[in-house]
Amino acid sequence: MTVEEQNGRDDDLVAAEYVLGVLPAEERAQVSRRIDDDRAFARLVEEWEARLAPMAEGFAPVPPPETVKAALDERLFETAHAARKPGLWESLAFWRGAAVAALLGLVIVGGLALNGSGWRPGEQDSRLRFVASLTHDDSDVRYLAVYDDATRDVALSHVSGERPQGRDFELWAIEGDEPPISLGVIPSGASVHISLSGALGEALRRGAVFAITAEPLGGSPSGAPTGPVVAAGDLRDI
Amino acid sequence: MTPDEITKLIFRTALKERAAFDLLYRYTSAKLFGVCLRVLQDRAEAEEALQEIYVKIWTKADRFAASDLSPISWLVAVARNHAIDRLRTRKAPAGEIDEATDIADPAPGPEASAVAAGEKRRIDMCLDELETERAKAVRGAYLDGDSYAELAERFGVPLNTMRTWLRRSLLKLRECLEQ
Known part of the structure; x- marks a missing residue:
């Protein structure tokens, strides 16, 4: 067995031990950091999660007490909580939250502004939206893309993978055998936002796919992709 | 709730849609609370852990997009880990956890699909091919969160022996599952 084979085997076993849960705290912490940094290793872990997952049938469901959800809401949505009090509009936290929501192309549903829990079935489900998970086997670049047909916004959430030095990521829509259409260079940041023309919106509704390529800074000089595809994915409606 | 519907709820949670998150909690919290209770064996701690788990789900839901796991498997993985x-x-580790708690596996609920039932039968069959003690160790680790140290003590073998045992068992298990 070569050193490389031995290392590969060890990685696979460490992944298995991590998933099974038998490692001591320090080793678990190390492995957990490695999952964040090393995509190939993360894949081994995920394969073991999938393999052992059927055993999870053995966990009997137990409804948690109502107090848990109330405490959770307080922990997560202090801003929503504050909505019932005066002074919200001066609250920095609220505006920060609102700015993030706006970046994601979200409509802040009635709940936040009105009473903090105002969900009504079906209320917000009529909008046509598509989601795509953009990935590629040869790279660790991952984006979650959400297209909102009503506003023709593409919200991109950066999940993992850095752009190579001196390159930009460019987003493309590809419909069938047509040449890819550039949607522009993806701004850097965790959540970014690109607006589309009406024609492109129709292409997406007809089932175009998204792809991301690495291009020279400022985007492809020719208007057609020149760099390798680092991530791609189909759109599905949600 | 079908896996597809849970997938949509996770995606919408990634977009910080609180209504979707509330529904996701409503449909999945009993399962994840079951995970916490079984592993932690302490109700107050399990409640605290469940909160932390849903905070993670709220903040890291977009990572599900990068995963090939089924939605419920992804959620259980977040909770178990x-x-x-x-x-x-x-x-204060160990000590009080001397006796292995033997909680019987519950009968699969009506929501368990035929596929899930088939997969469960398959892994049970593969576990049964291992020596009884070793299958017990694998199940104990997965469902009760037993560590190498606890397993070594329970089965009265040195830690390294336990590790070798379990590693071999995992490789065998994989071989069987991939047949």
Whole structure:
């Protein structure tokens, strides 16, 4: 067995031990950091999660007490909580939250502004939206893309993978055998936002796919992709 | 709730849609609370852990997009890993966990699909091909969060022996599952 084979085997076993849960705290912490940094290793872990997952049938469901959800809401949505009090509009936290929501192309549903829990079935489900998970086997670049047909916004959430030095990521829509259409260079940041023309919106509704390529800074000089595809994915409606 | 519907709820949670998150909690919290209780064996701690788990789900839901796991498997993985991390970093480890708690596996609920039932049968069959003790160790680790140290003590073998045992068992298990 070569050193490389031995290392590969060890990685696979460490992944298995991590998933099974038998490692001591320090080793678990190390492995957990490695999952964040090393995509190939993360894949081994995920394969073991999938393999052992059927055993999870053995966990009997137990409804948690109502107090848990109330405490959770307080922990997560202090801003929503504050909505019932005066002074919200001066609250920095609220505006920060609102700015993030706006970046994601979200409509802040009635709940936040009105009473903090105002969900009504079906209320917000009529909008046509598509989601795509953009990935590629040869790279660790991952984006979650959400297209909102009503506003023709593409919200991109950066999940993992850095752009190579001196390159930009460019987003493309590809419909069938047509040449890819550039949607522009993806701004850097965790959540970014690109607006589309009406024609492109129709292409997406007809089932175009998204792809991301690495291009020279400022985007492809020719208007057609020149760099390798680092991530791609189909759109599905949600 | 079908897996597809849970997938949509996770995606919408990634977009910070609180209504979707509330529904996701409503449909999945009993399962994840079951994970916390079984691993932590302490109700107050399990409640605290469950909160932390849903905070993680709220903030990291977009990572599900990068995963090939089924939605419920992804959620259970988040919950199990968190509960086990908590268990491992407890101030006073072992000691009181002398006796193995033997909780019988519940009968699969009506929501368990035929596919899930088939997969469960398959892994049970593969576990049955291992020596009884070793299958017990694998199940104990997965469902109760037993550590190498606890397993070694329970089965009265040195830690390294336990590790070799379990590693071999995992390789055998994989071989069987991939047949």
